[in-house]
Amino acid sequence: MSDQPLLVAEDLAKYFGARVGCREVGFELYEGEVLAVVGESGSGKSTLLRLLSGQSEPTRGRVMYRMRDGVTRDIVSLSEAERRFLFRTDWGFVHQDAAAGLRMGVSAGGNVGERLMAVGWRHYGKIRSEAETWLERVEIDPARIDEAPKVFSGGMRQRLQIARNLVTSPRLMFMDEPTGGLDVSVQARLLDLLRRLVADMGLAVVVVTHDLAVARLLSHRIMVMKEGRVIETGLTDQVLDDPREPYTQLLVSSILQV
Amino acid sequence: MTTEQTAILRLRDVAKGFVIHLQGGLAIPVVANVSFEVRAGECVVLGGPSGIGKSSILKMVYGNYRIDRGEALVADGGEVVDIASAMPRRLIGLRRTTIGYVSQFLRAIPRVSARDIVAEPAMAQGMGEVEARAKAGELLARLNLPERLWSLPPATFSGGEQQRVNIARGFIAEHPLLLLDEPTASLDAVNRAVVVGLIADKKAAGTAILGIFHDEDVRERVADRIVDVSGFAAHGEAAA
Numbered sequence: 001m002s003d004q005p006l007l008v009a010e011d012l013a014k015y016f017g018a019r020v021g022c023r024e025v026g027f028e029l030y031e032g033e034v035l036a037v038v039g040e041s042g043s044g045k046s047t048l049l050r051l052l053s054g055q056s057e058p059t060r061g062r063v064m065y066r067m068r069d070g071v072t073r074d075i076v077s078l079s080e081a082e083r084r085f086l087f088r089t090d091w092g093f094v095h096q097d098a099a100a101g102l103r104m105g106v107s108a109g110g111n112v113g114e115r116l117m118a119v120g121w122r123h124y125g126k127i128r129s130e131a132e133t134w135l136e137r138v139e140i141d142p143a144r145i146d147e148a149p150k151v152f153s154g155g156m157r158q159r160l161q162i163a164r165n166l167v168t169s170p171r172l173m174f175m176d177e178p179t180g181g182l183d184v185s186v187q188a189r190l191l192d193l194l195r196r197l198v199a200d201m202g203l204a205v206v207v208v209t210h211d212l213a214v215a216r217l218l219s220h221r222i223m224v225m226k227e228g229r230v231i232e233t234g235l236t237d238q239v240l241d242d243p244r245e246p247y248t249q250l251l252v253s254s255i256l257q258v
Numbered sequence: 259m260t261t262e263q264t265a266i267l268r269l270r271d272v273a274k275g276f277v278i279h280l281q282g283g284l285a286i287p288v289v290a291n292v293s294f295e296v297r298a299g300e301c302v303v304l305g306g307p308s309g310i311g312k313s314s315i316l317k318m319v320y321g322n323y324r325i326d327r328g329e330a331l332v333a334d335g336g337e338v339v340d341i342a343s344a345m346p347r348r349l350i351g352l353r354r355t356t357i358g359y360v361s362q363f364l365r366a367i368p369r370v371s372a373r374d375i376v377a378e379p380a381m382a383q384g385m386g387e388v389e390a391r392a393k394a395g396e397l398l399a400r401l402n403l404p405e406r407l408w409s410l411p412p413a414t415f416s417g418g419e420q421q422r423v424n425i426a427r428g429f430i431a432e433h434p435l436l437l438l439d440e441p442t443a444s445l446d447a448v449n450r451a452v453v454v455g456l457i458a459d460k461k462a463a464g465t466a467i468l469g470i471f472h473d474e475d476v477r478e479r480v481a482d483r484i485v486d487v488s489g490f491a492a493h494g495e496a497a498a
Contacts, residue, residue: 030347033347033350188368188369189368189369191368192367192368192369192370195367217367220346220350221346221347233346234324234346235321235322235346235349235350237322238321238322238323238324238346241317241322241323242276242317242322242323242324244277244324245279246279246280249278249279249280250279250280253280
């Protein structure tokens with residue numbers, strides 16, 4: 001692992017006309033680090049995720065990414081083809097709605113194998129056996145490899161989306177509310193799976209969530225956003241156990257205890 | 259300099275308070291002017307009545323609570339790091355290599371077995387999985403946790419069982435500084451004695467220990483010095 005950050009956000013801002021999406025956001029992310037971005041709807045966290053992943057261009061500032069060849073590039077300067085290749089290989093993106101990250105009518109094996117083909121795998125038998133291995137790693141019975149995700153439960157779809165993302169051994173994952181909309185017991189299973197895979201693979205992760213329990217379980221560091229700005233940042237347990245800003249105190253005190 | 263004289267932790271004029279914004283910015287001073295040191299191979303016990311800020315001091319040293327003023331200097335190999343100003347990434351590294359912490363309550367992780375929870379800090383320091391799991395088993399056996407529980411997630415364990423998992427997790431790795439927040443609070447006499455033995459082993463290996471022990475008998479058996487936290491009361495000092 002390198003001593004250089006993998007991803008650097010420098011003074012990022014995004015305006016939609018006069019409206020602020022986010023502003024003055026800066027941080028460094030290293031390999032193996034999980035950063036949670038928390039805040040309520042409209043706080044700018046999803047806008048930030050789109051800027052970081054090159055899906056939208058910042059009004060100000062830049063996003064630097066250290067490519068596999070060791071060269072650090074400005075995401076905006078990448079060609080469309082380069083960006084797409086990055087997305088199919090070195091990056092993963094886990095959407096809240098699994099349907100946005102999967103091909104719902106294509107078999108589970110096809111969903112996983114497609115990413116392998118994008119990085120040059122051609123041998124059908126090898127692709128299929130790698131897909132089976134990944135289904136097992138995300139706790140989907142490999143016997144269901146030929147079924148399409150449209151017949152899967154919500155939790156299974158989300159696990160399949162994760163397998164599809166991880167099969168090319170990316171170094172950076174973006175996650176947008178990965179457990180949103182799932183039953184609590186399904187959430188716990190998914191979180192545990194994510195936690196293990198992220199640690200085993202030494203992934204860098206930016207996870208956007210409004211759920212502080214998700215942030216506590218998955219992340220090392222946390223950024224609290226409000227009205228487009230980062231109002232508090234630090235070690236996850238420090239921010240959650242000793243919140244300093246009024247808004248963070250409100251968020252933390254709003255968690256239901258069981 | 260002999261090992262016994264090396265300060266592993268040195269606090270200088272540390273102060274901490276909370277400001278509760280939900281109650282109109284109510285300032286709650288906790289401690290001020292906290293200054294003491296802990297050397298390699300010694301066990302320093304924080305004394306004083308409950309609510310005086312003993313746990314807060316441990317949490318500040320671990321980076322769990324922020325330090326408002328002063329320095330908390332930790333020897334990390336040849337370097338000295340100030341916890342009060344260290345970047346999160348540095349703190350994460352220190353927790354892996356240098357500072358161990360046994361909190362009062364175990365934070366169970368869904369679906370992770372007791373044995374794996376214990377093995378994790380040793381693996382983070384580079385021990386192989388087989389060896390780490392074996393060592394986890396030895397510690398759990400020494401703490402009299404029935405073997406049938408080792409493969410279960412501790413969420414449903416009793417308080418005393420969870421605490422023993424937590425202790426094993428804190429003692430398995432080789433941290434030069436170990437913070438203990440009432441590790442014997444819900445243990446019976448037999449297991450209290452086991453913990454006293456574990457502490458003696460760590461001291462003999464040169465670990466610096468900073469702890470809180472309400473049990474007088476345990477305190478007398480492990481403490482080399484007692485630092486009375488009542489002396490650091492923050493009389494009406496506004497928090498930063």
